Amino acid sequence: MLLMAVCFCCFKPGAQAQTKYSLDQHILLEMMEDRTAAQTRVMEGISNTTEMATIAVPAAVLIAGLIDNNSSTIKKSLYLAESAAATTFVTFGMKYAFKRSRPYLVTPGLTKVSGGSGPSFPSGHTSVAFATATSLTLAFPKWYVAVPAYMWAASVGYSRMYLGVHYPTDVLAGAVIGAGSAWLMYKANKWLFKKKPNVNDLRPVF
Numbered sequence: 001m002l003l004m005a006v007c008f009c010c011f012k013p014g015a016q017a018q019t020k021y022s023l024d025q026h027i028l029l030e031m032m033e034d035r036t037a038a039q040t041r042v043m044e045g046i047s048n049t050t051e052m053a054t055i056a057v058p059a060a061v062l063i064a065g066l067i068d069n070n071s072s073t074i075k076k077s078l079y080l081a082e083s084a085a086a087t088t089f090v091t092f093g094m095k096y097a098f099k100r101s102r103p104y105l106v107t108p109g110l111t112k113v114s115g116g117s118g119p120s121f122p123s124g125h126t127s128v129a130f131a132t133a134t135s136l137t138l139a140f141p142k143w144y145v146a147v148p149a150y151m152w153a154a155s156v157g158y159s160r161m162y163l164g165v166h167y168p169t170d171v172l173a174g175a176v177i178g179a180g181s182a183w184l185m186y187k188a189n190k191w192l193f194k195k196k197p198n199v200n201d202l203r204p205v206f
Contacts, residue, residue, distance in 0.1 A: 024167040025107045031162050032110060040113050043159040047114060050125045050156055054084045054132055061139070076139040079189050083135035084128055087181035091127045091174065095119040104164050116165025123166045123174035129156040130178030138186045153178075 021029065058080040065073030100121035104112040133149035157175055160166040166174075 021107070024169055025103065025110070027168050028103055028107065028110055028161060028164060032164060035113070035162070040163070043162045044114050046152075046155050047125060047159040047163060049152070050129050053152070054128050057132055057136060058084070075189070075193060079139060079185060080132070080135045082189070083131045083182040083185045086185050087127045087131035087178045088124070090177055090181055091122055091124045094122055094173075094177070095124070100167075100170070102165060103167050110164055112164035114163040114165060116160075116163070120166060121170045121173060122177055123157065123160050123170040125160055126153070126157040126166070126171045126174030127178035127181070129153040130175045131182045132178075134179040134182035135186065138182065 058077045061073060061080060062077035065071070065075075065077055096119060098121045099119045102112075102116055102120045104110050104116075130150075130153045133146075133153035136149050137146040153175070157171040160171055161168055
């Protein structure tokens with residue numbers, strides 16, 4: 001919802017007269033017109049944090065668990081890594097199933113200012129960012145974890161549009177896939193690690 005609101009805030013009604021473009025393309029063209037060198041550097045920096053965060057967050061949780069000898073924290077680190085792996089698998093499967101061209105390749109006048117290759121739909125950076133934010137929030141359900149995590153994930157999605165390498169619909173789909181993959185892995189882990197009743201607890205007490 002946050003990403004959708006940002007997209008439409010950037011969309012100016014006057015651009016609707018150009019009927020040869022889709023709404024996706026209109027939004028990217030409007031964002032391109034508002035680019036500045038300083039903002040572009042910031043957006044590239046945000047976009048580039050994705051891979052680092054995907055590795056650093058589970059690793060940091062794992063190290064904390066090992067230091068404290070806390071098996072619960074160690075399991076959470078594995079869950080974080082599993083969520084990122086699952087969403088990556090789903091995202092790349094969908095990319096090569098849909099094979100949507102990158103927006104800068106098919107939108108006259110649109111230029112990219114960062115790397116972006118392969119099929120466009122869905123956004124891999126966004127899906128991994130939202131998988132990390134969602135899994136981190138589910139593992140540590142505190143507002144001071146959720147708010148910065150989702151703000152970062154949303155900024156990654158916005159940066160991919162700002163840089164001209166993804167459509168808004170690519171980003172929205174990536175957010176849904178990432179959050180959904182993390183939630184499914186959370187449920188799967190709860191089922192796998194569900195505490196089994198002790199045999200002694202089942203014996204009748206006389």
